[in-house]
Amino acid sequence: MTEERVHQLGRHDSWEGVRAVVAGFGVSGFAAADNLTHLGASVTALDESDADDRPEKAELLEVLGATVRLGEGSTARLPEDVDVLITSPGWRPDAPLLAQAAARGVPVWGEVELAWRLRDPDHATPWLAVTxxxxxxxxxxxxxxxLREAGLRTVACGNVGLPIVEAVMDPTPYDVLAVELSSFQLHYTSSMRAQSAAVLNVAEDHLDWYPSFQDYVADKARIYEGVERACVYNVADPVTEQLVREADVAEGARAIGFTLGIPDVGMVGVVDDVLADRAFLAERQSAAAELCTIADLASPAPHFVADALAAAALARSHGVPTTAVRDALRRFTPAGHRIAEVASFDGVTWIDDSKATNPPAALASLQAYEPVVWIAGGLAKGASFDDLVQQVRDRLRAVVLLGTDAPVIAAALSRHAPDVPVFHLPAGETAPMDRVVAEASALARPGDTVLLAPGCASMDMFANYGARGDAFAEAVHRLRGTRER
Structure with missing residues (x-):
């Protein structure tokens, strides 16, 4: 089959005779393989891992006619006859399978690109996208x-929640989709055109994956291409505004800024602790619409308020009334391991922000508390901590470090905060988080916050950031139990 023909295929076309390879058999890979098989394609799914429920899913797909190869060496060689390769997010372009596809001229799509092509043209569900x-x-x-508060049938999908292919293939069309997109997903996406899109911030991350920071930024910029209604950007982050200026958008699309300060016309922001809209009301030249108050939110932390403003801007661009914004944000609580209070005892508050897996995320958390005993470390992914330490050194009571790249953070502390006490978790601890929590408790004083905001990925010591946060919370509760006996 010709490459041109493959690019023309959609939901209502026959995929019979299309030879598709799916690289990666995790959640998104299984969704892609399953739906391509359903459409009639000849599917081969490959994954180096046979862990978790992959064997059971493989058995199911093989009954339906797909070929699944799991285990070491499965992804070393691309099959000879391939019309399209669907890659799971996170696979680098220089991975052998993808490099072979590029050399042969085989189209490489991500799951998001596949999902966009499989949308039902009779029910063109709009996407509100965030990166x-x-x-x-x-x-x-x-x-x-x-969106749910406004009575719309919707779902969070993409990099969170439901696989996006599953969302678009649902027999009952959604009214609108709330789509989270990582830079990895955007890298393999070319034809998507969101109704509205937001870039919340851009800072150095994944430098172990990208050749340069500029390449990372370029992938983030893809989300704005072809936007129909609103490009939402962060007024405090000039990079995001520049991406909007450079984007090729649909005629009539607007640039909408969000700010923690007083909003100008065409922005959403904060006025006297009120989240205010000066972008989506007719009288915006002279008035603002109240969305909610900071007190309505689950946290007054600046980054949490900024997230609420961005979400509100996207929803308002879709026509959602302010009452739905207010009522939803009043009831919203963040998912686990995101600025979650674990306990408070002996005058010390314990906060789990294990989801802060890079320095900018850790910085946002640290700026919300003072004074802080900071728990940090893990896999730094090539990131630097100098700027972070320079900005928060006056907030730090002490620091507890763990993980592979703890020395990277220790070096930054030595350069910019030499007077801050630092404890290094020794290698080989049998109960590492219990030791970390005990040391943090010994360093904390009444009125302090002990903050797990590692600034690093977790996989050197834990299965994921959730497992890390759970271990922290369990250790804190054990410590509290011993204090209350």
Missing amino acids: GTNGKTTTVQMLEAI
């Missing part, structure tokens, strides 16, 4: 809550 270095999940979950 950014930090805050994506919270913003998309807020957006989903607001």
